[in-house]
Amino acid sequence: MSRSAHPAGPRHADVLPEGHYSAPPADLNALDAKVWAQTVSRDEHGVVTVGGVDVKALAEEHGTPAYVLDESDFRARARAWRTAFGADADVFYAGKAFLSRAVVRWLHEEGLNLDVCSGGELATALSAGMPADRIALHGNNKSTQEIERAIRAGVGRIVLDSFQEIVRVAHIAQSLGKRQRVQIRITVGVEAHTHEFIATAHEDQKFGIPLAGGQAAEAVRRALKLDGLELIGIHSHIGSQIFDMSGFEVAAHRVVGLLKAIRDEHGVELPEIDLGGGLGIAYTSADDPREPHEIAKALTEIVTRECEAARLRTPRISVEPGRAIVGPTAFTLYEVGTVKPLDGLRTYVSVDGGMSDNIRTALYDAEYSVALVSRTSDAPPMLARVVGKHCESGDIVVKDAFLPGDLAPGDLIAVPATGAYCRSMASNYNHVPRPPVVVVADGASRVIVRRETEEDLLRLDVG
Numbered sequence: 470m471s472r473s474a475h476p477a478g479p480r481h482a483d484v485l486p487e488g489h490y491s492a493p494p495a496d497l498n499a500l501d502a503k504v505w506a507q508t509v510s511r512d513e514h515g516v517v518t519v520g521g522v523d524v525k526a527l528a529e530e531h532g533t534p535a536y537v538l539d540e541s542d543f544r545a546r547a548r549a550w551r552t553a554f555g556a557d558a559d560v561f562y563a564g565k566a567f568l569s570r571a572v573v574r575w576l577h578e579e580g581l582n583l584d585v586c587s588g589g590e591l592a593t594a595l596s597a598g599m600p601a602d603r604i605a606l607h608g609n610n611k612s613t614q615e616i617e618r619a620i621r622a623g624v625g626r627i628v629l630d631s632f633q634e635i636v637r638v639a640h641i642a643q644s645l646g647k648r649q650r651v652q653i654r655i656t657v658g659v660e661a662h663t664h665e666f667i668a669t670a671h672e673d674q675k676f677g678i679p680l681a682g683g684q685a686a687e688a689v690r691r692a693l694k695l696d697g698l699e700l701i702g703i704h705s706h707i708g709s710q711i712f713d714m715s716g717f718e719v720a721a722h723r724v725v726g727l728l729k730a731i732r733d734e735h736g737v738e739l740p741e742i743d744l745g746g747g748l749g750i751a752y753t754s755a756d757d758p759r760e761p762h763e764i765a766k767a768l769t770e771i772v773t774r775e776c777e778a779a780r781l782r783t784p785r786i787s788v789e790p791g792r793a794i795v796g797p798t799a800f801t802l803y804e805v806g807t808v809k810p811l812d813g814l815r816t817y818v819s820v821d822g823g824m825s826d827n828i829r830t831a832l833y834d835a836e837y838s839v840a841l842v843s844r845t846s847d848a849p850p851m852l853a854r855v856v857g858k859h860c861e862s863g864d865i866v867v868k869d870a871f872l873p874g875d876l877a878p879g880d881l882i883a884v885p886a887t888g889a890y891c892r893s894m895a896s897n898y899n900h901v902p903r904p905p906v907v908v909v910a911d912g913a914s915r916v917i918v919r920r921e922t923e924e925d926l927l928r929l930d931v932g
């Protein structure tokens with residue numbers, strides 16, 4: 470219980486599945502398909518390849534550390550979500566998980582929509598040609614400039630997060646002679662994390678307008694009165710890295726209850742509901758994520774059932790997966806610098822990156838896997854902790870993992886499932902330049918976000 474910075478944080482570290490890292494895996498050279506990108510395998514020399522390119526070649530060409538992203542896997546996952554939800558629903562990829570222009574183009578081509586939550590994300594989306602009407606703007610404190618840009622560009626929806634914002638967006642839209650499509654984000658009193666959820670009356674967090682105490686109903690009342698707004702629906706996002714669908718069930722029940730109250734009070738049936746993102750992925754072999762088609766089926770059934778019970782037309786559903794699309798598609802490739810056994814404890818393996826390229830372990834006590842990828846090994850397993858090169862003892866990438874006992878400087882190791890919330894949360898701590906994002910597909914690699922250089926860092930420092 471050291472920190473509680475995030476809903477999926479350490480408060481719930483005690484609910485990890487049993488047997489987690491209690492013993493080394495049977496085969497340290499095996500690559501669990503659950504945690505690795507789809508095209509990852511070992512070649513006849515034992516070197517890991519992805520998209521038909523081996524990691525030694527990748528390290529040589531692009532250096533380490535590097536995020537290596539499997540394009541066909543990304544497209545396949547995006548398509549699976551799109552197909553699972555079909556034509557009567559919308560899938561908005563949550564850009565905060567990882568956004569670049571290449572990603573925007575893939576999403577566009579695969580028929581997905583896009584969530585952004587800052588001017589920078591909006592600029593990236595627009596510059597890569599995502600049609601504005603397929604973009605949603607989120608955030609609990611959008612600046613007036615961000616709101617104005619979004620409305621001018623013609624974004625498909627703005628998700629309103631507070632009473633002030635209802636008025637602010639209405640005012641800006643009206644002054645531009647526009648009527649902006651909006652949803653109101655409400656908090657339904659569901660805290661969902663990995664393997665459990667808690668249904669409460671209130672939620673103690675910064676996002677959304679509480680359903681409790683009639684606040685959400687009041688927000689709807691105000692939004693319906695303002696000429697600058699076209700209220701199209703209600704939005705709810707209940708957490709992250711969720712495996713248990715019952716949290717969504719409670720959330721949908723409460724959102725539909727509000728839709729019914731709106732119909733009864735105003736005679737209006739809002740046409741859309743957004744159930745947010747937060748679907749879990751496998752970071753380790755202990756995680757068992759659901760397939761998009763199972764999630765789509767479950768969510769659609771829940772909403773349909775709740776609406777039938779409330780005698781409402783079933784609204785158009787949208788969802789916002791970020792991690793579940795990009796998370797599994799990338800791994801971080803590191804070179805081992807030092808191997809330091811601490812007798813009776815564990816072996817510290819230092820890599821050439823760390824908390825600047827993956828803050829999730831330090832921030833949320835996140836779990837990761839790791840494997841030796843430049844060769845296979847028959848050495849007995851050693852309990853290892855993979856740490857970075859930063860001046861901070863909390864600079865941990867993988868807290869507990871088994872690696873081969875003959876691991877040595879110069880070996881390449883990779884941490885899978887780093888596609889989401891790693892590059893997008895990367896920092897320049899210790900003036901370490903941020904790693905590139907290298908895309909592999911069909912036997913070739915290309916850089917989509919280049920490595921930062923010391924020159925880049927110095928350019929910002931104007932003396």
Ligand SMILES: *Cc1c(COP(=O)(O)O)cnc(C)c1O
Pocket residue numbers: 563565566584607706708709710745746747748789790791792793889
């Ligand atoms: C973060 C976020 C998401 C995406 O969450 P994932 O865990 O990446 O699926 C979706 N919607 C909203 C509103 C969010 O804040």
